[in-house]
Amino acid sequence: MLDKADGQIFTGSVRLVHAVGMHARPAVKLTKLAKKFQAQISVRVAGAPEWINAKSVAKIMAMRAAHGSTIEIKASGSDAEAAVAALVDLVASDFPDGAG
Amino acid sequence: MQGGAAGLAYRGRTASIGFAHGPLVRVDAGAGGERVAGTLVEEALALRKAIDLASGQIADLAASAGGEAAQILEFQVALLEDEDLIEAIFASIGEGRPADVAWRATLDEQIAAYNSAEDEYLQARSSDLADLRDRVVHILRGDAGEPLKIPSGGVVCADDLPPSRFLEIDWSGGGGLALLHGSPTSHVAMLARARGIPMVVQLGAIPDAGATALLDGEGATLELDPSAEQVRIFEKRRESHRKSRASARAILRRPTASWRGEHVKLLINIQRVDDLDHADAQYADGIGLMRTEFLLSGRSDLPDEETQFQAYDAVLRWAGQRPVTIRTFDAGGDKPVPGFTLDGEANPFLGVRGLRLCLARPEIFAVQLCALARAAVRGNLKVMFPMVTSADELEAGRKLFAGIVQRLQVDGIAAMLPELGIMVEVPAAALAVASFKASFLSIGSNDLAQYVLACDRSNGALAPLMDPLHPAVLELIARTAEHGRRAGISVSLCGDMAGDPRCLPALLNCGLRELSVNASALAQIKQTIDRLSSGGGVG
Numbered sequence: 087m088l089d090k091a092d093g094q095i096f097t098g099s100v101r102l103v104h105a106v107g108m109h110a111r112p113a114v115k116l117t118k119l120a121k122k123f124q125a126q127i128s129v130r131v132a133g134a135p136e137w138i139n140a141k142s143v144a145k146i147m148a149m150r151a152a153h154g155s156t157i158e159i160k161a162s163g164s165d166a167e168a169a170v171a172a173l174v175d176l177v178a179s180d181f182p183d184g185a186g
Numbered sequence: 187m188q189g190g191a192a193g194l195a196y197r198g199r200t201a202s203i204g205f206a207h208g209p210l211v212r213v214d215a216g217a218g219g220e221r222v223a224g225t226l227v228e229e230a231l232a233l234r235k236a237i238d239l240a241s242g243q244i245a246d247l248a249a250s251a252g253g254e255a256a257q258i259l260e261f262q263v264a265l266l267e268d269e270d271l272i273e274a275i276f277a278s279i280g281e282g283r284p285a286d287v288a289w290r291a292t293l294d295e296q297i298a299a300y301n302s303a304e305d306e307y308l309q310a311r312s313s314d315l316a317d318l319r320d321r322v323v324h325i326l327r328g329d330a331g332e333p334l335k336i337p338s339g340g341v342v343c344a345d346d347l348p349p350s351r352f353l354e355i356d357w358s359g360g361g362g363l364a365l366l367h368g369s370p371t372s373h374v375a376m377l378a379r380a381r382g383i384p385m386v387v388q389l390g391a392i393p394d395a396g397a398t399a400l401l402d403g404e405g406a407t408l409e410l411d412p413s414a415e416q417v418r419i420f421e422k423r424r425e426s427h428r429k430s431r432a433s434a435r436a437i438l439r440r441p442t443a444s445w446r447g448e449h450v451k452l453l454i455n456i457q458r459v460d461d462l463d464h465a466d467a468q469y470a471d472g473i474g475l476m477r478t479e480f481l482l483s484g485r486s487d488l489p490d491e492e493t494q495f496q497a498y499d500a501v502l503r504w505a506g507q508r509p510v511t512i513r514t515f516d517a518g519g520d521k522p523v524p525g526f527t528l529d530g531e532a533n534p535f536l537g538v539r540g541l542r543l544c545l546a547r548p549e550i551f552a553v554q555l556c557a558l559a560r561a562a563v564r565g566n567l568k569v570m571f572p573m574v575t576s577a578d579e580l581e582a583g584r585k586l587f588a589g590i591v592q593r594l595q596v597d598g599i600a601a602m603l604p605e606l607g608i609m610v611e612v613p614a615a616a617l618a619v620a621s622f623k624a625s626f627l628s629i630g631s632n633d634l635a636q637y638v639l640a641c642d643r644s645n646g647a648l649a650p651l652m653d654p655l656h657p658a659v660l661e662l663i664a665r666t667a668e669h670g671r672r673a674g675i676s677v678s679l680c681g682d683m684a685g686d687p688r689c690l691p692a693l694l695n696c697g698l699r700e701l702s703v704n705a706s707a708l709a710q711i712k713q714t715i716d717r718l719s720s721g722g723g724v725g
Contacts, residue, residue, distance in 0.1 A: 101522075101524075101529070103522050103524065106307060109307055109308075109311075110258075110261040110311060110314070111257060111260075111261070113261075113264075114260050114261055114264045117264060117268070118264070139270055141268075141269065141270075142268050142269070142270035142271065143261070143264040143265055143267075143268045143271075144265060144268050144270065144271045144296060145268075145270060147308075147311070148296075148299060150303070150305070150308065175486050178486065178524045179485055179486040179524070180483055182483075182485055182486075
């Protein structure tokens, strides 16, 4: 569905440096930030078969991304490029307080 | 189980230490009662209203609890705002299910998935989901809003207790928490520790009887309807626990610790500037280790010179005349930093970390050295390099540092070269310690033990082998201390060993007279030294 959306698809990937992986606090921060963008945003652990809606905290938690895994991000829509950059930055900077 | 006393005693796992003696209060998680479902539209509306109401209640709880509790509750709010999750429930209502049934079925599915996770952390999150499930179900059934009535000092017994229910209880009169299931890593356990409420989890099956309970968070025991003898023994344990804490705090106020007539300097380790807010920090003889990695985390870029200078200056101002030892960036190993550390090392613990990394990235290191050179004129600053293997590395760092000091001075900026020391944590450095022209030495016992014993300290399977009291580790500590004594330079130890009372006799016997521990361990370590000095045991 996402692949057929209007406009260009932007992608990014980033290593999850958070000590305990994608747990409650990082997942909440990630979805909060994703919701600030209009774009449809999907994420997955590198190589996983399914893409997951980055705006669903339940699904992000269910992804069970472990410490050290690589998170792939793709987005389409008006602010897709900024969305990918912001999410990569959030994960790379280890979910700082006040972000998201 | 307890001293052969009669009565019912159960053992679980410690989640939060402390003692509680009071009425047993059972709390049931599941609520009975049925509700009469309306039309599809009415059901959808009822769920929407219940979600909004729950969201508001949780936000109120978060606002009044603040801090860590607020962050824990934020996860529940995020779930209520998760459109994918909520849409599926409305779809189910559209197919004719009553609101509470649809809600419960979806949440139960999520809870089951979390419970089946291998990760203890994820399992523990299922109680957050159960908390949310029950709150909305209660609202839908119209029986919400009655807070738990817990008599003051009561021991609350439940299958598991969700964080929001914990926060609804008035703990000001004391009390404790005894859970049949639950986990020490759950959110409610974190809350109990933060509030100082004793808590024992995984007590298993307990008969549906009992009016009075004794809860011992340290021994992880629950005793029901205790005999007079059980109460006497319990109160004795509670009293000795209280006394040892009180006397440890009294000892803190004494000026110095000493062992066999020799002064033992007790310094503190800090991870960040806020650690100085700990009530016991003021009693330290100085700061033995200020880690600087906090400056690298929680941000997208590397910290500039001014940000670093402000942090160092704040600590020096706090310390006054007392010495402050700041360790330069110890990134790499298990502490990756984007834009700084190297990716893809096969064995990062044996890779480019600590001083090795700083020397490989002089442009980043220079910013820190500039900030330190400026801070050096503001107080009693010492700077040490981590993960040093050869004397050449220390000299390379010194040369870089001296060049920066000179440049700053030429520009008319107040700066000086502080005393330079090294962490002794690579076995080679400990064995060839005399080859270093260091002004002081600080033994990093965590890494030293890991490298000497060839045990990854994060690998739980090696825990029995990872013994810091292994004779090989102690031998290196003793040699380092002996060298310091002969060369007249100070030697301290700043690893976990220093804060472990069981290790103290060995460390003092190795000749160490300077230890650096977390502020929270200061009282206990001072007291233990005192006790050892007067011929007592570790206690």
